[in-house]
Each structure stands twice: as structure tokens, then as C-alpha cells.
Amino acid sequence: MITPSIKVMDRVILERNHFQKLIDVLITRDYRVVGPTLGEGAIVYDELNSVDKLPIGWTDDQDGGTYRLKKRSDQALFGYVVGPHSWKKFLLPSALRLWQAKRHDNGFQIIPENEEIQKFAFIGVRSCDIHAVSTQDKIFMNGQHIDPHYQSRRKDAFILAVNCGKADGTCFCVSMNTGPKVTFGFDLAVTEILEDNNHYFVVEVGTELGAEILHEVTYREANGREKKLADGIIKNTARQMGRVMDTTNIKDLLYKNYEHPRWDDVAKRCLTCANCTMVCPTCFCTTVEDVTDLTGDHAERWRKLDSCFTMDFSYIHGGSIRASTKSRYRQWMTHKLAAWIDQFGMSGCVGCGRCITWCPVAIDITEEVRAIRENEMIDTSTISGKEKTNAIA
Amino acid sequence: MLPNPFHIQRLQKETYDTFTVELTPTNSTNTFLFSAGQFNMLYVFGVGEVPISISGDPARTETIKHTARAVGTVTRALQKLKSGDMLGVRGPFGSHWPVEESVGNDVVIIAGGIGLSPLRPVLYQLIAQRKKYKKIALLYGVRTPEDLLYKRELEQWRGRFDIEVKITVDTATGDWCGDVGVVTTLIRRVQFDPLHAMAMICGPEVMMRFTIKELQNCGVGNERIFISMERNMKCGIGLCGHCQCGPTFICKDGPVFRYDRIKEFFGKREI
Ligand SMILES: Cc1cc2nc3c(=O)[nH]c(=O)nc-3n(C[C@H](O)[C@H](O)[C@H](O)COP(=O)(O)OP(=O)(O)OC[C@H]3O[C@@H](n4cnc5c(N)ncnc54)[C@H](O)[C@@H]3O)c2cc1C
Ligand code: SF4
Ligand code: SF4
Ligand code: FES
Numbered sequence: 001m002i003t004p005s006i007k008v009m010d011r012v013i014l015e016r017n018h019f020q021k022l023i024d025v026l027i028t029r030d031y032r033v034v035g036p037t038l039g040e041g042a043i044v045y046d047e048l049n050s051v052d053k054l055p056i057g058w059t060d061d062q063d064g065g066t067y068r069l070k071k072r073s074d075q076a077l078f079g080y081v082v083g084p085h086s087w088k089k090f091l092l093p094s095a096l097r098l099w100q101a102k103r104h105d106n107g108f109q110i111i112p113e114n115e116e117i118q119k120f121a122f123i124g125v126r127s128c129d130i131h132a133v134s135t136q137d138k139i140f141m142n143g144q145h146i147d148p149h150y151q152s153r154r155k156d157a158f159i160l161a162v163n164c165g166k167a168d169g170t171c172f173c174v175s176m177n178t179g180p181k182v183t184f185g186f187d188l189a190v191t192e193i194l195e196d197n198n199h200y201f202v203v204e205v206g207t208e209l210g211a212e213i214l215h216e217v218t219y220r221e222a223n224g225r226e227k228k229l230a231d232g233i234i235k236n237t238a239r240q241m242g243r244v245m246d247t248t249n250i251k252d253l254l255y256k257n258y259e260h261p262r263w264d265d266v267a268k269r270c271l272t273c274a275n276c277t278m279v280c281p282t283c284f285c286t287t288v289e290d291v292t293d294l295t296g297d298h299a300e301r302w303r304k305l306d307s308c309f310t311m312d313f314s315y316i317h318g319g320s321i322r323a324s325t326k327s328r329y330r331q332w333m334t335h336k337l338a339a340w341i342d343q344f345g346m347s348g349c350v351g352c353g354r355c356i357t358w359c360p361v362a363i364d365i366t367e368e369v370r371a372i373r374e375n376e377m378i379d380t381s382t383i384s385g386k387e388k389t390n391a392i393a
Numbered sequence: 394m395l396p397n398p399f400h401i402q403r404l405q406k407e408t409y410d411t412f413t414v415e416l417t418p419t420n421s422t423n424t425f426l427f428s429a430g431q432f433n434m435l436y437v438f439g440v441g442e443v444p445i446s447i448s449g450d451p452a453r454t455e456t457i458k459h460t461a462r463a464v465g466t467v468t469r470a471l472q473k474l475k476s477g478d479m480l481g482v483r484g485p486f487g488s489h490w491p492v493e494e495s496v497g498n499d500v501v502i503i504a505g506g507i508g509l510s511p512l513r514p515v516l517y518q519l520i521a522q523r524k525k526y527k528k529i530a531l532l533y534g535v536r537t538p539e540d541l542l543y544k545r546e547l548e549q550w551r552g553r554f555d556i557e558v559k560i561t562v563d564t565a566t567g568d569w570c571g572d573v574g575v576v577t578t579l580i581r582r583v584q585f586d587p588l589h590a591m592a593m594i595c596g597p598e599v600m601m602r603f604t605i606k607e608l609q610n611c612g613v614g615n616e617r618i619f620i621s622m623e624r625n626m627k628c629g630i631g632l633c634g635h636c637q638c639g640p641t642f643i644c645k646d647g648p649v650f651r652y653d654r655i656k657e658f659f660g661k662r663e664i
Contacts, residue, residue, distance in 0.1 A: 101438060101481075107479025108398075108479055108481075110396055110398070110481065112395055139632070140632065143631055144630070145631060145632060148394065258661060284634060285633060285634030286627070286628075286633045287635070288627050288628075290436070290439060291439070292439035299438055301442075308634070315625055317464045321624065324663060327663030327664070330663075335637065343642070
């Protein structure tokens with residue numbers, strides 16, 4: 001096999017049976033390789049030292065409040081979409097010790113955490129999730145204050161992205177302009193192709209590092225037909241979106257509708273279980289816990305993922321600012337879709353659909369936006385009835 | 394992100410439930426610079442960390458003062474500390490009062506309860522540069538006379554001819570023979586030029602709401618009104634999400650806001 005030299009933006013072919021080699025190269029280069037695998041009745045992200053740990057031949061079937069694993073008729077490595085986990089599992093651990101403190105004669109001493117972070121290789125990152133990671137990059141690495149814990153996990157992470165070969169019932173990346181085609185933020189991006197007797201990946205090179213690593217694996221030149229096949233797969237996925245969200249003027253829409261009756265309606269359904277914030281790849285809120293051991297001489301500070309759906313979240317002396325379910329759901333959705341734009345110059349929702357799938361009562365963010373928009377149009381619009389229905393459709 | 398060690402030099406009782414801690418850095422080479430209105434995150438060993446405004450004079454960098462009310466776990470533990478004990482300090486964080494921007498203007502300071510503590514640094518600065526400002530008024534409301542903070546200093550300020558100090562209590566007790574009523578009633582009783590005045594308000598949210606209304610009625614523009622807001626805070630640096638109010642993070646965009654920049658969100662229920 002000839003190995004042409006490759007550079008950023010080139011597209012080449014990686015054969016299915018060389019995928020293990022890719023993992024091996026990453027492991028040899030000291031990466032902690034993590035990616036999709038079967039577990040907890042779903043496809044979750046975990047350690048991945050062998051290609052066999054991928055959910056080969058499996059797919060998922062998702063809709064509001066439901067997630068089901070199913071067998072595929074083929075042996076695809078990436079024939080599913082996103083599950084309950086996101087990459088924040090690794091970049092923003094759900095519990096992290098920030099420091100310890102030891103009491104001594106005239107006070108105490110703070111002992112910083114000496115974190116040895118093995119660099120991550122993320123396998124199978126979808127376009128929506130690349131956008132989610134870049135959102136968190138903006139929060140933790142591009143502001144006035146940098147979060148060293150996030151940065152140390154993120155800075156050397158290798159990203160092998162996957163262009164989705166199918167969309168699921170709760171996907172709406174097309175509406176959010178975040179997919180399904182991977183366009184940035186990757187070292188290598190693959191599109192999986194299964195033909196009668198051929199199983200291979202069209203690989204786009206995103207970085208020098210990606211090129212270097214691919215060079216250590218075996219690859220061959222891609223022909224025009226293969227490239228076209230890959231493009232077609234992505235286009236086809238874009239047509240399968242299970243959900244749609246109209247984001248026109250969404251910031252003003254939500255800011256103007258703090259008192260919309262729909263918030264009362266969703267409050268009757270929402271259990272404030274916080275599932276949506278836990279599965280959301282962009283939700284970043286944390287709390288801290290200060291603890292001591294039994295002797296009282298040793299203290300620790302832990303940072304834990306938190307949720308705006310809890311009562312404690314907004315507690316100040318005298319009571320919680322957001323005591324009602326209505327105000328907490330409103331805070332979450334308005335933050336995602338409106339305030340986030342003011343805060344970080346981008347939407348806090350990447351259209352991954354996780355919050356819809358994992359909500360026990362199938363509350364659907366796209367549906368909530370639609371309900372507010374439709375009513376608002378009836379309230380404020382001066383357009384004629386016919387045009388109005390057109391505008392809503 | 395790590396707390397810096399400070400020692401308590403003095404812990405002084407202000408009222409039955411409030412006290413002022415005076416801190417010095419344990420590594421005494423570091424001087425502590427802050428602007429009036431900023432706050433620190435104070436860590437009590439093993440107990441927790443809370444945001445507390447800095448209440449001392451920005452010109453005096455050898456010690457930092459905080460005035461706190463003992464209301465819960467951390468503030469009660471703080472109250473029990475003694476001089477020589479150690480505290481962790483992260484800060485200073487947040488925005489500041491428009492002390493510079495007020496030069497050449499009348500300044501009206503309106504405080505409710507413990508809300509006087511983040512405004513005290515402003516008073517120190519105004520007094521130090523008294524000539525640069527026109528009229529200076531301090532309007533201060535507390536629940537009962539027992540809740541008055543900084544009694545000695547209030548007397549001193551009251552004794553000056555160049556500052557107008559008016560104090561009112563919600564409920565008169567003991568031998569109180571001063572004003573009774575909410576702090577907003579004091580606004581009409583001081584003379585200031587609404588077009589050339591800067592108002593700085595700190596107190597409970599309802600108090601600030603009514604105060605803003607009254608100032609507006611007097612003709613003060615929203616861009617001349619400043620308030621200091623309070624939310625649950627865990628990080629103090631815009632990363633934990635707890636302190637949000639609409640699009641703002643109170644910890645880094647505030648706590649001090651020019652009113653016209655927060656008015657869409659301030660005072661709305663449960664935002
Ligand atoms: C910018 C800012 C400046 C402040 N300045 C002062 C000051 O100068 N003097 C003063 O006495 N108080 C001040 N506060 C309020 C003070 O932070 C709270 O009284 C304190 O956090 C209560 O903690 P606790 O553990 O004693 O009470 P608990 O009721 O046991 O609190 C539990 C937790 O809830 C949170 N919490 C409770 N009340 C508040 C509150 N009012 N604001 C924010 N978080 C709260 C804290 O995270 C606390 O750890 C300020 C608050 C903010 C946001
Ligand atoms: S919207 Fe659904 S997932 Fe989110 S808190 Fe409410 S019930 Fe839970
Ligand atoms: S809000 Fe829902 S759809 Fe949007 S990014 Fe978060 S989990 Fe995905
Ligand atoms: S206190 Fe953490 S974001 Fe403001």
C-alpha cells in the first residue's frame with residue numbers, strides 16, 4: 001500500500017481493520033483513550049483500549065423520554081448517536097478535590113492538588129459535542145479567569161470526530177447550526193462507510209498532530225467516489241433530524257416572555273430531577289463542598305457538578321431566589337437559549353437532544369420554545385391569519 | 394483559586410449579631426489593594442466559604458476589614474474566631490462603586506441594614522477628597538436602633554458640616570428620639586441636584602426597589618443610580634454559574650451595577 005504524505009484538510013481512507021492500529025498508536029503515545037462503549041443499558045463513554053469495546057453493530061432509538069438499544073443489520077463501529085454521557089465526564093468531572101488543608105499551631109496550610117493528568121484521546125466525538133466542548137472552552141479557558149482543572153484536561157486532548165451516519169428522534173443539530181458535519185475542533189474526523197464487502201473510513205485531517213498520528217497508522221488515498229459517498233452520508237443524516245427549533249430572535253423572544261403562561265404549564269410537568277442538566281454537554285454549573293475529617297485537623301474542598309434545578313442552587317439567607325419549579329425551568333431554558341448568547345456570544349444549546357431523551361416526563365426544549373413562540377405571535381403580531389399559519393409552520 | 398492565608402488582627406462586635414473582622418496577610422509582604430464595593434470569599438477552616446464585602450478604607454492597605462452578620466453556618470463560625478486565628482481569603486472580586494465618576498457631583502448614599510458595610514469604603518474616599526465633590530448625603534435605615542452599625546463613626550460624620558447624615562429606624566426602641574420610618578422617606582428631606590447627583594444604594598432588594606422608585610420620582614436618571622446585588626456565590630470568578638441574574642454573573646459583572654444596565658432583570662420575581 002502506498003502512503004502518500006498528508007496535510008491538514010486532506011481526506012484519505014482508513015480501513016476498518018486498521019482501526020485498532022489507530023487506538024494502539026494513541027496508547028503508545030501515552031494517551032488515555034476513551035470513547036463509546038456498551039454499559040448501563042446505553043452507549044456510554046469509557047476506557048477504550050480495543051476496537052472490540054466499541055458498540056459494534058449496535059444502534060440506539062431515541063425519543064422524548066425513551067432510549068433503546070437495538071441491533072443493526074451491519075457491523076458499524078459508530079452506527080448510533082449520543083448517549084447519556086458527554087465529554088464533560090472527563091473534562092469537568094462530577095466530583096473533583098480542589099485542595100486540602102492541614103491545621104497547624106497558628107493556623108492552617110493549604111495544600112494544592114498535585115494533579116497528574118494523562119492526556120485524553122476522545123474517540124467518536126460528534127459535531128454537536130465538538131460545539132459543546134468549544135462552548136465550555138470559552139467558559140473555562142477564554143474568560144477573565146481560567147479554570148486550571150479544565151485546562152489541564154483539555155489542552156492536550158486528541159479528538160477523533162465522527163460525522164454522524166444517522167440522526168435520531170431527538171436530534172436537532174441542523175437547527176442549531178452545529179452539525180451533522182464536523183467542521184472544526186478535531187484532529188481527525190471520520191465518516192464511516194459500509195459497502196457490500198468494504199468497510200472503511202474517509203478521514204479528514206484537522207491538525208498536524210492528526211496527520212502525524214495517521215501516518216503511523218496505515219492509510220491510502222481516497223478516490224472521488226469514496227469522497228462523494230462520505231458527503232452523501234452526511235447530507236442524508238441532515239435530512240433525518242427528529243426535532244426542529246426555530247431560533248429566529250430567540251434571545252429577545254425569551255427575554256420578552258418571562259411571564260409567559262407556558263412556564264406555568266411546564267412547571268406542572270417538570271419534576272426538577274435535574275436529569276437535563278446532568279446529561280447536557282454544555283451545562284457547567286458547579287458547587288463546592290468544604291469537609292473535614294473526624295479529628296478536625298484535615299480539611300478538603302471538593303467541587304461537584306450542580307444543577308439550577310435544585311432549591312439550594314439559588315439559596316441566600318432568607319430563602320431561595322428561585323423557589324418555584326417554574327422559575328427554575330425558566331432559568332435553565334432562558335440561560336441556554338438567551339442569556340448564554342449575551343454571556344459567551346453563542347447558544348448554550350447544541351441540539352444534541354439529550355435533555356429530551358433523558359427527561360423522565362419527556363419535556364422537550366424544542367416544543368417549549370415552539371409553544372412560547374406561537375403564542376407570542378398571536379399576542380403581538382399584526383399579520384393576517386393566513387400568513388401567521390405559514391410563519392408558524 | 395486557592396485561598397490566601399490571613400490572620401485575624403481584631404474581631405470586634407458591632408451589634409448583637411454583627412461584627413467586624415480586621416485581617417492582615419500572613420505573608421506580610423503582600424499588600425492588599427481593592428476598590429470600594431468589591432468583596433472577598435472568606436474561608437473558615439473546615440466549615441466553608443462565603444462572599445463578604447470589604448468594609449474598610451481602600452487607602453489603608455495593611456489590613457482589610459469585613460463586617461458580617463452571623464446568620465448561618467459559616468458566618469456563625471466566623472463570629473466565634475479570635476484574634477490570631479487564621480482565615481482563607483480569595484479576592485478582591487467584582488465591580489466597584491463609581492467614586493471617580495462622581496467627582497464634581499452631589500453624592501447620595503442610601504444604605505439599609507448591613508448594606509452600609511460595602512458603602513463605608515466610599516465614605517472614606519469621599520471624605521479624604523471632600524473638595525472634589527459637591528453635596529454628600531448619607532441616608533441610613535435600620536430595623537431598630539440596636540441594629541445601627543459603626544455608631545462612633547456615624548457620630549463623627551454627623552458632626553461634620555460638610556456631610557449630611559440622616560438615620561431612620563423601622564421601630565423605635567429604648568431612648569431613640571430620631572426618625573422613625575423606612576429609609577425612602579429620607580430622600581425628599583435632603584437637598585440635592587437630581588441632574589448632577591450620583592446615588593449609591595445597598596440593602597435588601599425590596600428596599601433598593603423602593604429607593605430607586607423614589608429617586609426616579611425626584612428626577613434622578615437611571616444612569617446615575619447604582620445598586621449592589623446579592624446572589625448565592627460559590628466561585629466568585631464567573632465559573633460556577635450560581636450567581637446569575639439574567640445575562641449577568643453578579644460576581645464578576647457586579648455586585649455593583651449601574652441601574653440602567655440591570656433594570657430589565659432587577660426586581661423581577663425569581664430571576
Ligand atoms: C457580593 C456579596 C457581598 C456580601 N457582603 C456581605 C457583608 O458584607 N456582610 C454580610 O454579613 N453578608 C454579606 N453577604 C451575604 C453573605 O455572603 C451571607 O450571609 C453568607 O453567605 C451566609 O452564609 P452562612 O453559611 O453563614 O449561612 P447559611 O444560611 O448557613 O448558608 C448556606 C450557604 O448558602 C449561601 N448563602 C446563604 N446566604 C447567602 C447570601 N445572603 N448571599 C450569598 N450566599 C448566601 C452560601 O453559599 C452559604 O454557604 C454578601 C453576599 C454577597 C453575594
Ligand atoms: S425538564 Fe425534565 S429532566 Fe429537566 S429537571 Fe425537569 S423533569 Fe428533570
Ligand atoms: S439543552 Fe438539551 S439539546 Fe441543547 S445541548 Fe443541552 S442537552 Fe443538548
Ligand atoms: S459566584 Fe460562581 S459564577 Fe458567580
